Amino acid sequence: MQFASRLDAIETSAIRELFKLLGKPGIISFAGGFPDSAMFDVDGIRAATEQALAQEPGAALQYGATEGYQPLREQLAAFMASKGVQDAAPEQLIVTTGSQQALDLIGKTMISPGDKVIVEGPTFLATIQCFRLYGADLITAPVDGEGVQTDALEQLIIEHRPKLIYLIPTFGNPSGATLSLARRKRVLELAAQYQTLVVEDDPYGDLYFHAAPPPSLLALSGQVPGSREWLAHCGSLSKVLSPGLRVGWLMAPPALLANAVMCKQFSDAHTSTFAQAVAAQYLQAGRMPATLAYVRQVYAERAQTLCDALREQLGDAVEFVQPQGGLFVWLRLTGAGGKECNANTLAQRAIERGVAFVPGAPFFAQNPDPATLRLSFATADVAKIREGVARLAQALNAV
Numbered sequence: 001m002q003f004a005s006r007l008d009a010i011e012t013s014a015i016r017e018l019f020k021l022l023g024k025p026g027i028i029s030f031a032g033g034f035p036d037s038a039m040f041d042v043d044g045i046r047a048a049t050e051q052a053l054a055q056e057p058g059a060a061l062q063y064g065a066t067e068g069y070q071p072l073r074e075q076l077a078a079f080m081a082s083k084g085v086q087d088a089a090p091e092q093l094i095v096t097t098g099s100q101q102a103l104d105l106i107g108k109t110m111i112s113p114g115d116k117v118i119v120e121g122p123t124f125l126a127t128i129q130c131f132r133l134y135g136a137d138l139i140t141a142p143v144d145g146e147g148v149q150t151d152a153l154e155q156l157i158i159e160h161r162p163k164l165i166y167l168i169p170t171f172g173n174p175s176g177a178t179l180s181l182a183r184r185k186r187v188l189e190l191a192a193q194y195q196t197l198v199v200e201d202d203p204y205g206d207l208y209f210h211a212a213p214p215p216s217l218l219a220l221s222g223q224v225p226g227s228r229e230w231l232a233h234c235g236s237l238s239k240v241l242s243p244g245l246r247v248g249w250l251m252a253p254p255a256l257l258a259n260a261v262m263c264k265q266f267s268d269a270h271t272s273t274f275a276q277a278v279a280a281q282y283l284q285a286g287r288m289p290a291t292l293a294y295v296r297q298v299y300a301e302r303a304q305t306l307c308d309a310l311r312e313q314l315g316d317a318v319e320f321v322q323p324q325g326g327l328f329v330w331l332r333l334t335g336a337g338g339k340e341c342n343a344n345t346l347a348q349r350a351i352e353r354g355v356a357f358v359p360g361a362p363f364f365a366q367n368p369d370p371a372t373l374r375l376s377f378a379t380a381d382v383a384k385i386r387e388g389v390a391r392l393a394q395a396l397n398a399v
């Protein structure tokens, strides 16, 4: 069969291939990007579901507006306002089928074949694939422990005049890095100065361990004149509540939002009204603060356990910046002591010893670094994390 030529730009995800091996019994997985399903607030979601069916069964089970179920838009606007976004109002956001759909709608509405798009190196694999489907020519901006390097970013903007810049400023996937406050302001200045759309993807910002991260770009945009109109923000309930609900949102300037709504209409008409009604009831019941407190505490302990074990057992064979939130630790194999420094080779050996992770190369749109890898601490408990790192150390020592 002859498929559309746009598919030529896409490679099957290396991660998907790896997931096939994860079914092996006894494997400890640091590979997935999933939250821990044992932590879902099942009672809260059950109560919200009953409320949704009791209060407005007709609306919850009927077709709905493409922009989203109004009570949920109101709850999400209030949620954004509580996180420092000035004048957040329901009309400024649309509900999407996960934030993944918000990214797809941005691709659909903004990217013509051949358009330059700047992404972080490394960045979220699904965004690389999605933007490539729309014909984007991806340019990679370098990232360090404080997120994207803004001097380099400015040079790339001048050189390439990109259509948009895609960033995960807080607890990035896969980098775990968080953009510093100073760099956030600089990004906003660049957006206003070069009149370039910045897309802020923020599914992890609420998952901080101790101190809250700097405010989102959207929350800071009031401080940088002219920046808000060049800013789109993607939010998600997936990592804090449930990815199965498929509830995300897009906040963006009115013209972009209107085009996104038009494209969404032809795509899925609207996000499941039932899921939206459940999410609205959940937020309205005021359960989110307790849920957030719980998941933050569990993930903080797992992240600490993983980082301590890595330092103890892998020593100078790896380097990493300890994340302050999110679900991931990004590692670089240093090759110290003659140890393996190719993450693909190590991944094969690790699987044989019963531990899985994702090599980092596919997360780079350009110039992949074969020495990098991503570890998720989300789904293994503390004991499994320690055992998983011990197995990783065996794999690393078995050169």
Ligand code: PMP
Binding pocket: 033, 097, 098, 099, 100, 101, 124, 168, 173, 201, 203, 235, 236, 237, 238, 243, 246, 247, 248
């Ligand atoms: N952006 C990033 C950076 C992610 O890591 C993910 C989930 N892995 C998403 C977007 C999509 O999440 P969802 O569609 O479930 O909201």
